[in-house]
Amino acid sequence: MKKSHRVNLVAVAGIAVVAMVAAACGSGGGSGSPSSKSTTNTASAPGITATQILIGSHQPLTGVAAPGYDEIAPASNAYFQYVNAHGGIYGRKIVYKYLNDQYDPTITSSTVHQLVLQDNVYAIFDGLGTPTHLAVVKYLNSSKVPDVFVASGCECWNDPGTYPDTFGWQIDYVREGKILGNYIKQHFAGKKIGYFYQDDEFGMDGVKGLNYEIPKSQVVASVSYNPAVTNVAPQVTALKAAGAQVVVSFSVPAFTALLRLNSLKLNFSPQLVVSDVGSDPITLAGLLEAFAKQGGATVSGNALTQGIITDGYLPSLGSTSNSWIQLFTKIHSQYIPKLPMDGNVLFGMAAGYTFVQAMLKAGRNPARQDLVNAINGGLPQGFSVAPYAYSATNHDGITGAYMGVIKNGVLAPTGPVQVTDTTPAGAITTYTATQPPAPASGVPSP
Amino acid sequence: MTLARHVAAALGIAVIILLVSIRLSAYRDYQMAEVAAYLTAVAGLTVLIGLSGQISIGHGAFMAIGGYAAALLLVHLSWPLEAVFAASVVIAAVAGAIFGVAAARLRGPYLAGATLMLAVALPAVANQYPRAFGGDQGLSVAISAPAVLGASFPPTRWQAWVTCAAALITLVLLANLARSRVGRSWRAVRDDEVAASLAGLNVARLQILAFVVSAACAGLGGALLAVVTGIVAPGAYTLTLSIALLTAAVLGGLGTLPGALWGSLVLVLVPTYLTNVASSHGLSGAASSSIPIAAYGVVLIAVMLLFPSGIQGGLRRLFGSATAAPHIALRRRTPVSEHQEEGPR
Numbered sequence: 001m002k003k004s005h006r007v008n009l010v011a012v013a014g015i016a017v018v019a020m021v022a023a024a025c026g027s028g029g030g031s032g033s034p035s036s037k038s039t040t041n042t043a044s045a046p047g048i049t050a051t052q053i054l055i056g057s058h059q060p061l062t063g064v065a066a067p068g069y070d071e072i073a074p075a076s077n078a079y080f081q082y083v084n085a086h087g088g089i090y091g092r093k094i095v096y097k098y099l100n101d102q103y104d105p106t107i108t109s110s111t112v113h114q115l116v117l118q119d120n121v122y123a124i125f126d127g128l129g130t131p132t133h134l135a136v137v138k139y140l141n142s143s144k145v146p147d148v149f150v151a152s153g154c155e156c157w158n159d160p161g162t163y164p165d166t167f168g169w170q171i172d173y174v175r176e177g178k179i180l181g182n183y184i185k186q187h188f189a190g191k192k193i194g195y196f197y198q199d200d201e202f203g204m205d206g207v208k209g210l211n212y213e214i215p216k217s218q219v220v221a222s223v224s225y226n227p228a229v230t231n232v233a234p235q236v237t238a239l240k241a242a243g244a245q246v247v248v249s250f251s252v253p254a255f256t257a258l259l260r261l262n263s264l265k266l267n268f269s270p271q272l273v274v275s276d277v278g279s280d281p282i283t284l285a286g287l288l289e290a291f292a293k294q295g296g297a298t299v300s301g302n303a304l305t306q307g308i309i310t311d312g313y314l315p316s317l318g319s320t321s322n323s324w325i326q327l328f329t330k331i332h333s334q335y336i337p338k339l340p341m342d343g344n345v346l347f348g349m350a351a352g353y354t355f356v357q358a359m360l361k362a363g364r365n366p367a368r369q370d371l372v373n374a375i376n377g378g379l380p381q382g383f384s385v386a387p388y389a390y391s392a393t394n395h396d397g398i399t400g401a402y403m404g405v406i407k408n409g410v411l412a413p414t415g416p417v418q419v420t421d422t423t424p425a426g427a428i429t430t431y432t433a434t435q436p437p438a439p440a441s442g443v444p445s446p
Numbered sequence: 447m448t449l450a451r452h453v454a455a456a457l458g459i460a461v462i463i464l465l466v467s468i469r470l471s472a473y474r475d476y477q478m479a480e481v482a483a484y485l486t487a488v489a490g491l492t493v494l495i496g497l498s499g500q501i502s503i504g505h506g507a508f509m510a511i512g513g514y515a516a517a518l519l520l521v522h523l524s525w526p527l528e529a530v531f532a533a534s535v536v537i538a539a540v541a542g543a544i545f546g547v548a549a550a551r552l553r554g555p556y557l558a559g560a561t562l563m564l565a566v567a568l569p570a571v572a573n574q575y576p577r578a579f580g581g582d583q584g585l586s587v588a589i590s591a592p593a594v595l596g597a598s599f600p601p602t603r604w605q606a607w608v609t610c611a612a613a614l615i616t617l618v619l620l621a622n623l624a625r626s627r628v629g630r631s632w633r634a635v636r637d638d639e640v641a642a643s644l645a646g647l648n649v650a651r652l653q654i655l656a657f658v659v660s661a662a663c664a665g666l667g668g669a670l671l672a673v674v675t676g677i678v679a680p681g682a683y684t685l686t687l688s689i690a691l692l693t694a695a696v697l698g699g700l701g702t703l704p705g706a707l708w709g710s711l712v713l714v715l716v717p718t719y720l721t722n723v724a725s726s727h728g729l730s731g732a733a734s735s736s737i738p739i740a741a742y743g744v745v746l747i748a749v750m751l752l753f754p755s756g757i758q759g760g761l762r763r764l765f766g767s768a769t770a771a772p773h774i775a776l777r778r779r780t781p782v783s784e785h786q787e788e789g790p791r
Contacts, residue, residue, distance in 0.1 A: 061735030070735070099721060100735045105584065106682040109675035110480065114718060117473030117602070131583040135677035138588055142601075199573065200582035226573050227582070228680075 041091060044365035047122030053359065054095045055125045056115030058108045058132060061100035064227075068253060068283045068344045069128060072151065073098040075348025076126060076355075078335035083356050086443050090364045094356075097121065105135035112136040116145055123148055123371060126169070126351050130154045130201050141165050146371045148358065149351050149397065153277070154201050155422060158389075158396045165372055167390065169351055169397035171313045173202055173250065174422040176275055176401060177209020179311055182418070182428045183403050184246060184273060185213050192220045194244030194270065196235060196259055198251055199224035206250030206275055212424045220244055225255055236262040239270070246271045251278040257287040260304055261295075272308045276401065279310035280343035281409045302409040310411065311401040314350050314383050315435075317341060318410035323438040324383050331442070350383030353444065354397075357382055360446040382444065385417045386431055396422070400431055448625050452618045460614055467606045475602040476674070477714055482609035483670035484710040486616050488694045489703055490663020493620055495692075496701020497629060498656030499636030500549065504561030505664045506688035507568040512538045512665030513672035513683070514572070517585040527589065531612060531669050538665020539658050546657030550650040565688040569680035584679025587672045609670045616663055617703055623659065624703075632656055664691075697749055699756025708757040717742055 040050075047054040059073045060066045073096070080094040088094070097119060099111040108127075115121045116139075123146035127133045130152045137156075140147040141163045149169035150157045153176065157168035184193060193214060197203030203224060211219075221242035223235040236259060239247055247263075247270045249256055256278040263269065278284075285301025292299040315322045320329075328349055332341055339345050359366070361374040376392040386400030400419030404411045417431040439445060467475050491505050512534040519525045519533055545564065552560055572579035579585065591604035623629055634642040635652050643649050672678045694713045699705030720738035753760030 062739060100738070104681050104684065104686070105677045105679045106671065106675045106687075109677065110476075110714075110718070113476045113602070114473055117471065117476065131677075131679045131681050134583050134586060135675060135679070135682075138586060139676055199576070226570070228570060228573070 039364070042365050045122055045367045046120045048092070048366070051091075052093045052095050053089060054097065054119065054121050055123050055355075056112075056119060056121035057096070057098040057125050058101040058111050058115075058127050058136070059098045060103040060128060060132075061098075063102040063104070065103040065129065067287075068280070068342070071339050071342070071344040072126070072128065072348035072351075074336055074339060075332075075345040076352035077348075078331055079349045079352035079356070081335055082331045083443050086441060089356065089359045090446075094359075096125070101132055103129055103132055105132050108132040109135045109139070112139065116140070116143060122146070122368065125149060125355055126151045126348075128152065130156070133157075137163055137166055144368060146368055148371065148375065149354055151347075151351065152202075153205070155205055155396075156201065158394060158422075160393055160395050163395070165368075167375055167395045167397065169354060170347070171276070171386075171398045171401055172396055172422060173205035173275070174209040174212075175396075175399065175420055176311060177206040177250070178212050178420050178422075178426075178428060179209075179401050179403070179418050180248060180273055180275065181210040181213030183309070183415070184210075184248065185215070188246045188271070191218065191245040192243050193218045194221040194239040194242060194247045195219065195223065196232075196239065196247055196249045196251060197222075197224050198255065199226055202252075202277070203250045209422075210248060213428075225251070227252065227255070230254075230258060232258050233262050233265075235259075236266060236268065240266055240268040244270050246273060248273045249278060250275045253278050253280060253283045253287055257284055257291055260284075260288060261291055261299075264299075264304070274308055274310045276311050276313065276343075279308060279406070279411075281305050281406050281411060282340055282342040283344065284308075285409055305406045305409065308406045309403065310406065311403050312411055312413065313385055313398045313401040314343075314346055315385060316404065316411045316413055317343070317346060318412060324435075327438045327442050328383075346383070353382045354379065354384075354388075357444045360444060380444075381436060383438075385435055386419050389421075449618075449622055452621050456614045456618045460611070463610045463614075464607070467603050467610075472600045472602045475600065475606040477718070479602065479605040479609040479674045480671070480714045481707075481710045482606070482613040483667050483674055484691070484694065484713055485667075485707055486609075486613045486670055487664040487667025488691055488698070488710050488713075489613075489617055489620055489706040490660035490667070491691055492695040492698070492701055492703070492706045492709075493624065493663075494656050494660035495695060497624060497636065498632040498653055500653055500656060501554070501558050502549075502561040502657075502660070502688075503558050503685075503692060504564035504568075504688050505660070505691050506683050506685065507561075507564040508538050508542060508661040508664035509668030509671065509687065509691075510568055510572075510678070510680075510683035511541050511661075512668030513678040514579060514585070514668075515665070516669035516672050517587045517678040518578075520587055520589070521585055527608065527673075531666060534665045534669035535662045538668070539662035541665075542658045542661020543654060545661070546654035549657055550653040561688075562685070565683075565685050569683045572680045580679070582680060584677050584682070586677050588676060589673050605674050609674060612666060612670055616666060620659075620663070621703060628652070628655065693746065697746065697756055699753075699758030699760075702756070702758045705756050705758035712745070712757075716745060 043049045057073060061070045077096045080096050084093040101108040101111050124140055126149050128151040133150050133152060144165060147166040149167055153170050153173045155172050155174055157166050195207055197207050221239050221244055223238050225232050225235055249259055256274050284305050288299055288301040288304050315324050317325060319325055328346055357379050358371060358375050362370040375390050378390050379388050381387050384398045385402060386398055389396035389399045400417050402413045402417045403415040404413040418428050419431045420426050420428040467478060487505060487509055495501055515534045515537040516530050519530045549557055549560060573581055591599045591601055631647050631652050634647060635649050639649050690713055694709030695706060697712055698709030717738055720741045724737040
């Protein structure tokens with residue numbers, strides 16, 4: 001008996017080990033060589049071969065955060081396919097491998113380790129979410145993997161001292177809060193203001209920006225919600241009880257919809273001002289109708305979003321004469337006709353454009369550091385209505401936005417583009433330069 | 447004697463792991479570390495369900511307790527790793543004791559319901575006190591390999607070593623416990639509570655003890671997972687995690703420690719493998735993201751149909767009891783059909 005026991009344990013361990021080894025498929029470690037000015041393509045860095053550039057991402061393709069956000073990576077990929085079909089990046093094709101992390105930080109860590117260690121990606125692009133990406137930001141920087149254009153407006157990505165390889169992209173929530181707050185200060189002077197915000201970095205950064213602009217005396221109520229609790233009736237009741245005439249909401253689309261429906265139920269009709277993240281009209285209308293149906297009611301989504309004030313940092317989908325929207329429409333109908341034409345798809349494509357700009361600037365045979373250096377040197381405006389902040393000391397992305405109002409399910413701009421910084425005293429100024437038109441080829445020039 | 451034998455076997459396995467971890471790529475080392483972290487938690491759960499006959503759908507919550515304890519001690523007090531792990535075990539054990547007192551009064555679906563509540567409610571505490579627990583974005587945990595190993599030592603290999611060592615120690619202790627008087631008493635309680643108490647066993651105390659032991663294992667597993675993934679956040683300890691642990695225990699073979707290993711391997715390797723297959727076949731959009739989840743479900747159904755007593759039970763049937771580890775099979779062995787034997791009672 002005794003002998004067979006030991007044999008058993010060792011046998012079990014042996015089988016386990018075989019399973020691990022069998023599952024292991026080859027992962028060649030690419031070694032980087034310094035970039036050169038030559039005209040032939042070489043395998044200059046991990047993920048870069050003579051013919052392709054492999055990049056990776058973590059995205060919520062299933063789970064709570066998936067509705068809407070699962071369109072972003074396919075939209076970026078559509079733009080990459082378009083670029084690949086139009087000459088690629090110095091002849092190389094972009095291969096975009098995005099893995100599903102289900103918005104769970106443990107899975108994010110696992111997928112990003114896989115992308116970096118096994119697939120040998122050149123860079124991580126557009127990793128989505130604040131809690132998820134925070135799980136990997138230290139790892140990526142200690143491994144010197146470019147971590148570009150994180151899909152989250154957290155100010156935490158702008159920390160070049162600690163995270164030299166990480167760059168934000170979308171307007172950060174502090175800047176957005178300041179621009180919304182400035183509008184409220186000017187247009188709703190003396191009115192009673194209420195805040196409704198998500199109780200995490202997203203909501204708190206937004207409120208920080210609002211407080212920089214809106215006089216304290218005007219704020220009569222400030223309520224937060226937990227994204228895991230869908231009952232927001234207590235918060236809406238508190239806003240009503242405080243007599244708020246204007247409610248500013250830093251919420252994800254589902255909670256903007258819940259705020260709207262609960263207000264309707266309580267016969268409470270303040271002016272709604274919603275951050276860009278939570279105000280995509282198409283997503284909102286769909287959610288409003290779906291939630292109302294669950295509660296046994298029928299509503300018109302577009303009627304309920306009518307008049308919501310919000311901001312935008314990409315051109316409005318309604319402005320069909322804008323060259324960027326025309327480019328978007330062209331690529332959309334060619335590569336991803338089944339996806340809705342909403343803000344999420346525009347976001348994915350616009351971020352993809354910025355990545356192509358950066359890769360072209362990084363040179364023909366870039367090392368990983370060359371991409372970081374290229375972005376540190378600044379990038380020209382692309383889809384965004386305001387310039388980027390990128391420099392060696394600032395890793396923020398888009399610096400401004402315009403105010404608008406939702407009319408018949410479309411965001412209609414009502415004001416000029418305004419730019420600002422993230423400091424309390426930083427002025428909010430009108431950006432007078434006109435946005436350069438989209439290149440005729442649809443691909444940025446090097 | 448038993449102890450010496452288990453320790454000898456564990457040392458043998460440790461040497462194998464050491465050699466293999468050097469051979470494997472950095473990513474495989476990372477997966478090995480993940481497997482070891484889950485294994486620690488699943489082993490505790492399989493002992494609870496298979497040996498003491500109590501069910502828990504809330505062990506993810508004990509992993510959260512262990513993970514947050516580890517993160518707070520590392521971030522604020524910079525304790526050495528061994529001390530952090532020991533403290534995580536103790537803190538999770540205390541939580542297990544408190545919960546176990548309530549659990550010992552409950553049976554079957556009522557106990558399952560209570561543990562379910564724990565899994566749902568506990569992660570929300572982190573959101574409630576963002577100052578202490580970092581709210582929704584959690585706390586980051588970073589460990590680095592000791593300087594002695596050199597600057598170029600792969601960090602994932604160090605993670606694999608640390609987690610595998612902790613998992614092996616846990617397994618040795620659990621195997622001994624299962625063979626001891628306590629293990630026999632647990633089995634007696636599981637098989638017939640009335641008979642056990644007539645024989646002089648304190649049923650409630652034994653059930654609480656089982657909860658404490660399995661919570662301690664889950665706490666250590668949580669601390670290990672935190673060190674591996676680099677973060678503790680509420681999003682990492684959802685109900686899905688608790689269900690995944692239960693799945694791994696059942697899939698591997700309830701009540702057997704090798705089964706816990708099989709279950710953990712499936713938990714870590716199968717989703718990654720399926721995702722790679724789906725994406726390498728160029729499936730687009732919704733299809734490629736849903737296929738791994740659907741295929742995982744099919745694997746679960748297939749295993750349960752083919753091997754109702756789990757992978758370990760299936761192996762035992764395939765290779766006969768001579769090669770398939772009777773002494774770490776914690777379940778009662780009866781000449782009757784194995785099918786009827788499985789499942790918590």
